[in-house]
Amino acid sequence: MxxxxxxxxxxxxxxxxxxxxxxxxxxxxxxxxxxxxxxxxxxxxxxxxxxxxxxxxxxxxxxxxxxxxxxxxxxxxxxxxxxxxxxxxxxxxxxxxxxxxxxxxxxxxxxxxxxxxxxxxxxxxxxxxxxxxxxxxxxxxxxxxxxxxxxxxxxxxxxxxxxxxxxxxxxxxxxxxxxxxxxxxxxxxxxxxxxxxxxxxxxxxxxxxxxxxxxxxxxxxPLAPEQMLHGEIDRALKPVMTLESRIIAIRELAAGEPIGYGARHVTGRPTRVGVVACGYGDGYDRHAREGTPVLVQGQRAMIAGRVSMDMLTVDITGIPDADIGSRVTLWGRDASGAMLDVSEVASWCNTIAYTLLTGILPRVPRRYHYNDAPDDSSDTDALS
Ligand SMILES: Cc1ncc(COP(=O)(O)O)c(C=O)c1O
Missing domain, CATH: 3.20.20.10 (Alanine racemase)
Known part of the structure; x- marks a missing residue:
């Protein structure tokens, strides 16, 4: 899968x-x-x-x-x-x-x-x-x-x-x-x-x-960051969607090597790159700039190179134990408890959280987690 x-x-x-x-x-x-x-x-x-x-x-x-x-x-x-x-x-x-x-x-x-x-x-x-x-x-x-x-x-x-x-x-x-x-x-x-x-x-x-x-x-x-209530609301709300994938390949690149379409990113030093199964064909925003954050095994890392249809590339030089199969959280709450706010990702894409969330395509399976249920069973899968 x-x-x-x-x-x-x-x-x-x-x-x-x-x-x-x-x-x-x-x-x-x-x-x-x-x-x-x-x-x-x-x-x-x-x-x-x-x-x-x-x-x-x-x-x-x-x-x-x-x-x-x-x-x-x-x-x-x-x-x-x-x-x-x-x-x-x-x-x-x-x-x-x-x-x-x-x-x-x-x-x-x-x-x-x-x-x-x-x-x-x-x-x-x-x-x-x-x-x-x-x-x-x-x-x-x-x-x-x-x-x-x-x-x-x-x-x-x-x-x-x-x-x-x-x-x-x-x-x-x-x-x-x-x-x-x-x-x-x-x-x-x-x-x-x-x-x-x-x-x-x-x-x-x-x-x-x-x-x-x-x-x-x-x-x-929904409040602008400069609003007085912003911090209180941050604490009051819990993220509902966590978009999660894994590293499917690793590249060890020397300094001066390009990454991805258009060679937008050229490595400035020896760089370890994780290739992640998530792209604009899934609804992830192709406008994500260099440096857009992701979490790799709960640690922050940055996108390096253009987002392509099915993949994106992340600089994991600073996370030596990251490997093929490592968990990557594109936004939401990582299994370790670390958080990456979808609004922060949106700001790196020059957009708002609404468009990132509504943009996730039917190709991406939704998995529902549910303990406090009024009736139905918990943890179901759906392709929506
Ligand atoms: C008429 C109307 N009411 C309520 C809402 C909910 O707005 P929000 O998502 O900002 O709470 C919308 C969202 O676009 C709307 O168009």
Whole structure:
């Protein structure tokens, strides 16, 4: 077997979910499981959270159906709403809570509800409070909510927005978004659903009836490093994914020898190189710069040379007992307890942890570790 595996610690996922609840004790937390639970496997993550989370959120109906098919019974929120009116029969009858962010969706929903006189839906009306991605202009929201609330088929209307800069809580844009959305919430007297992970953790004025933590569930600290709470959050969260492989070959190179495609790295001294089974064909970022850290048997080492499709190369000169078969942790918690934060790796790749985690491809087997299980057995394998 090729030794590359993404180990998924479902106990850590549950721990992180509980942290979201601890920081927002008066709100209910919908677990954001879109994009295959940020690369971790949405079915397994949903099963692990089903006794804790009163709702789960995905991007679209197809992602929601996959959760329903695995027995998830709680409300499933569709964060982008629906793309075609034909999705509505299933949304209305299947316990999905759709976001409504555009006028044709409101018309299509109200029209389709006529066919289902005995069904009631919950909807989230999305206000564009300043991010300028999805949502109605603030001045449109009252009329839309009034129409929805007066319809007998609409059981519950939530007010929703999304923040552009919640990771920097002192930003002027966040203050302005909060002012807009909290004013509307007071005027309309509707339950609010505003906070992503950083807002859940550090913006009390954004936590109302519901919060929507995503990346923090997977153990990624969503706050900018200069934020006061950053260290506390680092300690509060546990990494969920550990990407682990092994050294499959060793090269002993003299000074002045190139390594890998484009000969980007030329050895400056006699160098021992470990070839690791992990590459961009697995989703590891090809933009990893010289010096990107990995752990070899729990000790830090650095990538030397370009990442190729199935392999990458690491300078192991300083780790003399490293050999063929030695364990290499690309990020996460090594078996020895040593940690390599996926956000640190991301910064070496000029990206963010979200893209590294969601980028791990189906080719990489996920192995699930699970002690604190509500029911299912522990330690299962899946190719997701
Ligand atoms: C609408 C919406 N809500 C919540 C989230 C969760 O955000 P985060 O992963 O930063 O917690 C996202 C993520 O992209 C989102 O698009």
């Amino acid at each position: 090729r030794p590359l595996t993404a180990h998924i610690d479902l106990d850590a996922l549950r721990h992180n979910y509980r942290q979201a609840c601890r920081y927002a004790p008066d709100a209910r937390a919908m677990a954001v499981l879109k994009a295959n639970a940020y690369g971790h496997g949405s079915l397994e993550c949903a099963r692990a959270l089903r006794d804790l989370a009163p709702a789960m959120a995905v991007a679209c109906l197809k992602e929601g159906q996959a959760l329903r098919d695995t027995g998830i019974a709680c409300p499933i929120v569709l964060l982008e709403g629906f793309f075609e009116a034909d999705e509505l029969d299933e949304i209305i009858t299947g316990g999905y809570w759709s976001v409504l962010h555009t006028h044709w969706q409101v018309e299509a929903l109200l029209d389709r509800l006529e066919r289902w006189p005995h069904h009631h839906v919950t909807v989230l009306v999305k206000c564009d409070s300043g991010m300028h991605r999805l949502g109605f202009a603030p001045e449109e929201v009252s009329a839309i909510c009034r129409r929805l609330r007066s319809h007998p088929g609409v059981e519950q209307t939530l007010l929703m927005t999304h923040f552009a800069t919640a990771d920097t809580p002192d930003s002027a844009l966040l203050a302005s978004q909060l002012d807009t959305i909290n004013t509307l919430r007071r005027e309309l007297d509707l339950p609010g659903c505003f906070a992503n992970s950083p807002a859940t953790l550090s913006v009390p004025a954004a936590r109302h009836d519901w919060v929507r933590p995503g990346v923090m569930l997977y153990g990624v600290n």
